[in-house]
């Protein structure tokens with residue numbers, strides 16, 4: 700009985716505390732034009748979200764990137780918060796220690812760069828409108844969520860933890876024009892059957908660990924720029940380049956492990972197809988490696 704009374708007293712005290720502190724209304728700061736920037740709040744797992752009232756604005760920005768004031772932490776966007784934010788079409792949520800997030804249908808632009816983000820949760824049967832996705836400088840090891848995003852136009856996955864990739868994940872995203880996968884740890888790229896990306900114009904794979912590029916199943920008819928700098932490639936199939944990327948204009952090749960005889964032949968064939976072989980990095984290759992073809996090291 701005493702224990703029960705004690706519990707009652709504690710709960711009454713708790714309710715009183717909530718009533719006193721009340722709901723904190725987050726206000727848009729004045730200094731940004733089209734965006735509603737809110738800062739100085741903390742959201743962690745299993746938190747009571749009724750503590751905050753979020754502004755009703757289509758373009759929200761959490762935190763004050765790039766000049767972080769260190770006052771804003773949004774570790775997770777749960778289903779509950781996603782429902783609260785469902786009218787938001789653009790969200791910037793940079794450098795606030797984000798780890799996981801549930802996506803909502805109306806979100807079209809998401810910039811979640813510079814976090815510890817590793818899981819974007821999508822649910823089956825939804826109609827996601829996401830077009831621009833910036834996940835650079837995070838911790839993604841897999842990106843299966845891409846299958847649920849048919850409206851994607853650009854995806855930036857630079858500086859993540861990808862080790863392998865199934866290119867077929869992108870096959871529904873027929874509007875994609877730029878894929879940036881640079882600065883990961885990608886060793887292999889698989890493709891499950893023939894795939895078409897009719898609008899893809901830029902594919903950046905530089906600064907990975909690729910020793911083979913198998914493009915035989917790719918039909919990227921509008922690809923103009925392919926960046927392969929800083930990998931471990933020895934050989935590039937010109938037959939694949941010609942058939943998979945018929946409109947290629949520029950290919951970055953520097954800092955790989957090219958076989959000199961192959962590179963010599965490859966570069967001649969590239970010129971024949973009017974594709975420019977280029978260097979992405981500005982190092983003086985000739986001094987560094989001894990042998991080179993048009994400034995691109997070979998061994």
Ligand SMILES: *[C@@H]1O[C@H](CO)[C@@H](O)[C@H](O)[C@H]1NC(C)=O
Nearest residue numbers: 723738739740741768770771
């Ligand atoms: C941040 O919010 C707290 C209340 O949660 C308030 O006391 C403090 O003054 C705010 N700081 C700034 C810089 O707005």
Ligand SMILES: *[C@@H]1O[C@H](CO)[C@@H](O)[C@H](O)[C@H]1NC(C)=O
Nearest residue numbers: 765766767768769770794813
């Ligand atoms: C992120 O914010 C912290 C302060 O909270 C700052 O020290 C750091 O430089 C910021 N990082 C980036 C990449 O802006």
Ligand SMILES: *[C@@H]1O[C@H](CO)[C@@H](O)[C@H](O)[C@H]1NC(C)=O
Nearest residue numbers: 793812813833834835853855
């Ligand atoms: C993604 O964010 C990074 C860092 O904030 C920025 O440098 C980059 O330009 C953005 N990417 C795109 C495609 O806007």
Ligand SMILES: *[C@@H]1O[C@H](CO)[C@@H](O)[C@H](O)[C@H]1NC(C)=O
Nearest residue numbers: 937938941942945968971972
């Ligand atoms: C490239 O492919 C076209 C047909 O798709 C063919 O006519 C041409 O000879 C090929 N060129 C080279 C250099 O393989």
Ligand SMILES: *[C@@H]1O[C@H](CO)[C@@H](O)[C@H](O)[C@H]1NC(C)=O
Nearest residue numbers: 959960963964990991992997
């Ligand atoms: C490339 O081939 C040309 C002749 O076709 C030759 O003169 C040159 O030395 C070769 N370069 C390398 C790096 O093998």
